[in-house]
Amino acid sequence: GNSVTQMEGPVTLSEEAFLTINCTYTATGYPSLFWYVQYPGEGLQLLLKATKADDKGSNKGFEATYRKETTSFHLEKGSVQVSDSAVYFCALSVSGSEKLVFGKGTKLTVNP
Amino acid sequence: GAGVSQTPSNKVTEKGKYVELRCDPISGHTALYWYRQSLGQGPEFLIYFQGTGAADDSGLPNDRFFAVRPEGSVSTLKIQRTERGDSAVYLCATTSREKNEQYFGPGTRLTVT
Numbered sequence: 001g002n003s004v005t006q007m008e009g010p011v012t013l014s015e016e017a018f019l020t021i022n023c024t025y026t027a028t029g030y031p032s033l034f035w036y037v038q039y040p041g042e043g044l045q046l047l048l049k050a051t052k053a054d055d056k057g058s059n060k061g062f063e064a065t066y067r068k069e070t071t072s073f074h075l076e077k078g079s080v081q082v083s084d085s086a087v088y089f090c091a092l093s094v095s096g097s098e099k100l101v102f103g104k105g106t107k108l109t110v111n112p
Numbered sequence: 113g114a115g116v117s118q119t120p121s122n123k124v125t126e127k128g129k130y131v132e133l134r135c136d137p138i139s140g141h142t143a144l145y146w147y148r149q150s151l152g153q154g155p156e157f158l159i160y161f162q163g164t165g166a167a168d169d170s171g172l173p174n175d176r177f178f179a180v181r182p183e184g185s186v187s188t189l190k191i192q193r194t195e196r197g198d199s200a201v202y203l204c205a206t207t208s209r210e211k212n213e214q215y216f217g218p219g220t221r222l223t224v225t
Contacts, residue, residue: 089155101157
């Protein structure tokens with residue numbers, strides 16, 4: 001079946017530190033990959049996506065590259081800010097099946 | 113424009129009662145999804161509508177759960193004989209035909225006592 005595994009949190013960083021949140025997947029077919037973010041008290045928002053191998057999604061300084069050979073879609077940011085504190089979810093959808101399959105989420109706290 | 117809205121934002125009910133949760137999609141969005149998010153977990157798929165019909169209801173946990181979308185817009189998730197294990201945040205998401213991106217509502221937090 002289809003599944004997503006992401007690194008367990010919580011992750012605590014100081015402002016301007018480098019961030020990596022690991023995500024690996026198992027999928028039948030060729031998935032599209034997503035990172036969603038949930039800020040405190042807000043709903044889920046799409047952060048970035050990639051639809052095929054070697055694509056790089058980017059938004060708000062965050063990046064993730066679709067690696068088919070390692071079945072990974074790790075989220076990175078070079079310099080985090082306090083405002084990046086949130087829960088981050090990796091997700092996939094498989095062509096022909098519209099539903100999203102999510103990982104368990106990783107809570108990030110950035111301290112000033 | 114307005115995003116996906118869900119009502120109520122919070123619902124507390126007693127075990128065994130019936131509840132209805134409502135989702136108002138973004139205008140013009142044809143596809144609508146329901147997910148359930150338990151504490152500390154990622155959202156789990158329940159059901160997907162394309163227009164008025166349920167295209168995939170494979171995530172509904174049992175026959176106490178049912179959802180409708182009679183006019184292809186507003187959807188209602190219905191839970192009969194609620195159990196404490198049904199306590200979770202129920203999320204609705206919609207997407208347009210052109211863009212394969214799901215836009216999520218704020219969710220309804222259901223607590224069964």
